[in-house]
Amino acid sequence: EAGVAQSPRYKIIEKRQSVAFWCNPISGHATLYWYQQILGQGPKLLIQFQNNGVVDDSQLPKDRFSAERLKGVDSTLKIQPAKLEDSAVYLCASSSNRDSPLHFGNGTRLTVT
Amino acid sequence: AQSVAQPEDQVNVAEGNPLTVKCTYSVSGNPYLFWYVQYPNRGLQFLLKYITGDNLVKGSYGFEAEFNKSQTSFHLKKPSALVSDSALYFCAVRDNRKDDKIIFGKGTRLHILP
Secondary structure, three states: OOOOEEEOOEEEEOOOOOEEEEEEOOOOOOEEEEEEEOOOOOOEEEEEEEOOEEEEOOOOOOOOEEEEOHHHOOEEEEEOOOOHHHOEEEEEEEEOOOOOOOEEOOOEEEEEO | OOEEEOOOOEEEEEOOOOEEEOOEEEOOOOEEEEEEEEOOOOOEEEEEEEOOOOOEEEOHHHOEEEEEOOOOEEEEEEOOOOHHHOEEEEEEEEEOOOOOOEEEOOOEEEEEEO
């Protein structure tokens, strides 16, 4: 089966600019996750979707981050405006059900200068 | 609140020796436990999981983990380390009494010395 696809792989922007990341999960996976991984830390959940509904976005900085999963398939994560501390790898993952492991994409490495 | 701890930032093991990467957790209900591995510039790859049943779980690449409820631990083990096992390892937990949020530890870097 095809894995989780993410784009772009790398992005460099200046602070206060905006950026968007795209994720296409494994076909048929109802649950989609966006994680932020700062260098030297474990992944931190930003938002979790079940189909096209939000299950958890308690750690999403909603003043600058937004995410959507229209039609319950692919998803976009946006940052506007970006801050220096947003420099991180943004990982998308999907799973088919509650007992199943997460399948991760290769991530998008964001550098904010 | 659920949490997971990986007490070692780095573990060094000589090739051919057994390895252990430690993980402890805290949940209010029964835990779902996972181990993932991350190679440079890649996403996380699933190694193994514990949901219920046998306390010793076998996974990919010869890895196994032992669930110990009394010590709230889920240590990752391998009988004989390979240089190619060098990577970043993450333990993760989900509390089956609460939402579906999966919490990751901070990771342990494993160095296998030739």
